[in-house]
Amino acid sequence: MPVAATRFSDLLELIDQLPLDEKESLIDVVQKRIAEDGRKRIAASARAAKREHARGKSKPVTPEDLLREIAG
Secondary structure (H helix, E strand, C coil): CCHHHCCHHHHHHHHHCCCHHHHHHHHHHHHHHHHHHHHHHHHHHHHHHHHHHHCCCCCCCCHHHHHHHHHC
């Protein structure tokens, strides 16, 4: 079944039919994939920051300046 055609509710129904040990394995796999996606996002952000720095588009800031900028 293609992912686009699979509704979330259909997935939940399929999961309900799994034995407990397979549900636990599924949770483990999904959590690891989420963590990996997060690592990839962080790595991409770091690469973009390095490119900006190399192009001279970044400037040094103090932690206080950074917190003010984040707080808006």
